[in-house]
Amino acid sequence: MPKIEIDGIEVECRDGITVLQAALEAGWSVPHYCYHPGLSVVASCRLCLMEMQMPSPKGGGMEWSSKLVPSCQVPVKNGLVVRFASDQVKRNQRRVMEFLLLNHPLDCPVCDQAGECLLQDYSYEFGDPTSRMRDEKHKSPKKDIGPRTLLYSDRCVLCTRCVRFTREITGTHDLCVTHRGSENEIDVFPGKALDNPLQGNVVDLCPVGALLDKDFLFKQRVWFLKRTKSICPGCSTGCAVSVDSNEGVVYRLKPRYNPGVNDWWMCDEGRFGWKYMHDANRITAPVIRRGGVTGTPPWDSVPEIVDARLRAVIEAHGPDKVAVVLSPMMACEEAWLLVRFLRSVASEATLVLGPVPIQGQLQMFPVGSTGDAVRFTIRREKCPNRRGVETIIAETGGPTLSFEVFCEQATAGAFAAAWIVGGYPEPWVTKDFAKAVGQLEFVVAQDLFPNEVTEVATLVLPACGFAQREGSFMNFGGRIQPFDRAIAPPDGAKGDGQYLYELAGFTGLYSGRAVREMMAQEIHLFSMVKEAPPMPVHQH
Amino acid sequence: MAWPTIDRQSPVTDSDAPPLLSDEVKAKIRSFFERYETRRAALLPALHVVQESLGYISWRAMDEVATVLDIPASEVFDVVTFYTHYWTKPRGKKTIVVCRSITCELMGAGVLLEAFKRHLGVGEGETTPDGAYSLATEECLAQCDHAPCVLINEKKHGRVKPDDVPALLADPDNDKLEVPRSDLYDPVLGEDATTRPRGGERKG
Ligand code: SF4
């Protein structure tokens, strides 16, 4: 590990990084726009400049170089001596900030980025409070560059992070820098809009308010948002994300750095795939059907109802006539609790993994890349936890069936009762499945939206969206990733984990972590949870 | 103040229109490929050929060049707008370029530019209604020793005074080169080496 000296302090740093990264990791606050650890280094913004010791041209030892050098471009090397705490460095930061703000409209009060803007932060920390610009500002236009993204080019600092993203990560080359000098602008070729499956990341990358997300535009001030660690349930990749919410409403998803899975990025499908959680059609309260009469049972009567009805079925038909259809949308903890409960009542209950939604093609980026060159993958399996639920089924043992065989056998009358978990944002009940369910005497349906199964089920329990639950998902590669609850379940509903916890005979509040610890006693694998590491430095 | 948003989602080129680049132009561009390791590297000469042939480089031309070179259209847009030598609007038969860099400025280029504007009746970046002249400015034309200097097409004129402007504009040979153009510059096939028709006279 190389040791370098920054401002007279010895710093030990990771191999192969730049002085800027080393300084940031060691706690220095160094302004930087064009540098982003996920992109190539261009050293164009000149904000991160430092002083460095170099061999004296007169010979005999080292001396401070007369010119400043970009710290984002100098690799760390044992014995390197640099400084940021110098008048020359500070003066440069002030002047660069002044240049960047020459033509900036200073419209923070109406800018979505306010509150998470590096122009604001750096102006405050490194800039001058006033501008000496007397000429009229050059006003660059606002551009509608894609179906989801707006470009306010007058706020742009030309760091080119966005351009490099579409060249290096997506390989779609949508964005470019046009014109020259003070007329420089980011643009797309007219008619070839910014519309690639990862385009939302350019909004995250933009250090200022130039690239903005139309979906989030003017919806919420960022300082009102509560940030919760979550995992995107959109596909089996399992990107680490943050859910940004306020007063029980989700406003946006942002990727969270996880080098083992998604680096700094996420796809648009996941980014905008949470809207169903606030859909007015959702099932929000339990429903019971008794002899043609439909009612809403109080939550605390649910365990009794389920228990009594299941026992009745078992008595009449035998303990092997019960099945549970688990959903790959469930958290590991939820699946484990449900299996544990059902097997405690019906010891020979059959475990079935519900349908695994497969859609489209495996998408690898940059487009056309293979092997090690792949920087991001969107998977076909549009659910977060097939592997987790499969693991629980396999480790629990006892009778299991595939979904197809279960449908056939249930249609043929092999089962009398079933607990069916959905939780898919899209309609998922097939004709065959509805027919199979029609044969059953007692059905508990746990789902987000009304469908052919919830229409006939004896008991319907509301399921919650991922941001309303907590637990863990096992991604395509077997990585178990915990996620936290961002918002409360809708009024009247209860979190899936909570009622399954109560059914399984526990009292008090459900906690993903506590259940995971219990699970780990039985299934050792679940002790190996992999959290995304903290962001190495303050970066967005 | 209303702040219009530029629509970049809709195409600006008509996809049904016949191709703009002639086979001859495309063949010429392809003939550059062997010179470079990548096709992208042939972009600058390709753009010169296109500009020679069409007088300027339209959106559609950029798109077609991108297809010939197999590079993204956004990168062609990027390069075309970076260089002031490439025109993105139609221009007159002759283009007058007045140097706006420091030496010429000190020697009176500003007044000279005003004289051109007055005599032509157009501003910078504009074309006279009869299509005869377009007026532009450019950074240092590398003729500082003859400042203030002007280019008419590729012919240079040094030490031009505002009073010289009417005579200069009246001279039909004001763009006639004394020496043949270098063939390194890749004129379009079969072109007369000493005068170079531009703009309005489209080929093929
Ligand atoms: S739009 Fe944002 S990310 Fe792109 S160059 Fe401008 S400031 Fe940088």
Ligand code: FES
């Ligand atoms: S961050 Fe180093 S020059 Fe931009």
Ligand code: FES
């Ligand atoms: S400044 Fe005009 S030619 Fe150099």
